[in-house]
Amino acid sequence: MSRLIRPHGGLSLRDQVALLRESRALLEQPSRRQFLRGAVTLGGLSLLTGCSVTDGASAEQLLEKVSRLNDQAQGWLFDPERLAPTYAEAEITRPFPFNAFYDRDSIQTVAEDDWELELSGMIRNTRAWSINELRALPQQEQITRHICVEGWSAIGRWGGVRFSDFLQRIGADTTAKYVGFKCFDDYYTSIDMATALHPQTLLTLTYDGQPLPPEYGHPVKLRMPTKLGYKNPKYIEAMFVTNAYPGGYWEDMGYNWFGGS
Numbered sequence: 641m642s643r644l645i646r647p648h649g650g651l652s653l654r655d656q657v658a659l660l661r662e663s664r665a666l667l668e669q670p671s672r673r674q675f676l677r678g679a680v681t682l683g684g685l686s687l688l689t690g691c692s693v694t695d696g697a698s699a700e701q702l703l704e705k706v707s708r709l710n711d712q713a714q715g716w717l718f719d720p721e722r723l724a725p726t727y728a729e730a731e732i733t734r735p736f737p738f739n740a741f742y743d744r745d746s747i748q749t750v751a752e753d754d755w756e757l758e759l760s761g762m763i764r765n766t767r768a769w770s771i772n773e774l775r776a777l778p779q780q781e782q783i784t785r786h787i788c789v790e791g792w793s794a795i796g797r798w799g800g801v802r803f804s805d806f807l808q809r810i811g812a813d814t815t816a817k818y819v820g821f822k823c824f825d826d827y828y829t830s831i832d833m834a835t836a837l838h839p840q841t842l843l844t845l846t847y848d849g850q851p852l853p854p855e856y857g858h859p860v861k862l863r864m865p866t867k868l869g870y871k872n873p874k875y876i877e878a879m880f881v882t883n884a885y886p887g888g889y890w891e892d893m894g895y896n897w898f899g900g901s
């Protein structure tokens with residue numbers, strides 16, 4: 641079975657899974673110090689990663705290794721066919737919260753006519769797409785829950801183009817490992833190809849039946865109900881397909897990269 645976590649460092653499979661599960665929640669917290677104060681046993685993690693903690697630098701190294709093990713385990717556990725829950729119209733959270741790495745009064749906007757979605761990397765046809773061209777493609781809608789690691793969740797209604805359809809249309813190499821996103825507010829993130837191809841992953845053009853408003857990522861965001869909030873890039877201006885690990889804004893500061901919910 642390919643999803644098994646291989647025995648490692650003399651720990652039983654059960655112990656490995658328990659350790660990873662415990663450390664995952666802690667890894668999603670922005671403060672790594674909190675992680676070191678947390679309940680995870682450093683001895684167990686040392687066995688799992690082959691790193692022992694003697695100083696700050698080795699602690700960083702250990703955290704990095706645990707995070708990569710976590711990405712691997714989450715990748716193996718991700719079921720490409722399992723759908724995230726959907727909700728009724730009456731359950732939509734109103735108003736839907738805004739969040740970014742800056743305040744609401746610093747929201748940037750771009751005129752639709754000046755915007756294009758740029759494509760690069762392992763994609764056969766890398767011509768850019770205008771918003772009207774994206775609107776002309778078949779559209780889907782979903783009412784799903786967004787979960788932010790800062791401690792809130794909310795249900796919203798998003799519409800747009802099924803991302804797997806779009807990847808197919810542009811001739812993306814779907815055997816590649818990653819899809820990366822660059823946003824015009826300088827945010828960036830990247831996702832695994834299995835999630836990119838998940839049927840609920842949506843190149844999102846609308847919120848609640850209207851063009852995506854500035855606070856929720858106008859003109860385009862990527863919506864994935866199978867991933868935590870920070871993995872869902874707003875204000876996308878470019879995307880690329882690659883085998884070179886692209887990281888992300890919060891991921892590079894220590895949030896777990898896979899970021900499944």
Ligand SMILES: Nc1nc2c(c(=O)[nH]1)N[C@H]1C(S)=C(S)[C@@H](COP(=O)(O)O)O[C@H]1N2
Nearest residue numbers: 737738739740741788823827869870872874
């Ligand atoms: N471009 C961009 N995308 C982003 C962010 C950001 O700061 N910039 N923040 C992320 C985080 S942490 C969350 S919780 C969601 C918030 O989306 P919302 O404002 O639509 O609720 O956007 C995600 N995508």
Ligand SMILES: [Mo]
Nearest residue numbers: 788789869870
């Ligand atoms: Mo978030």
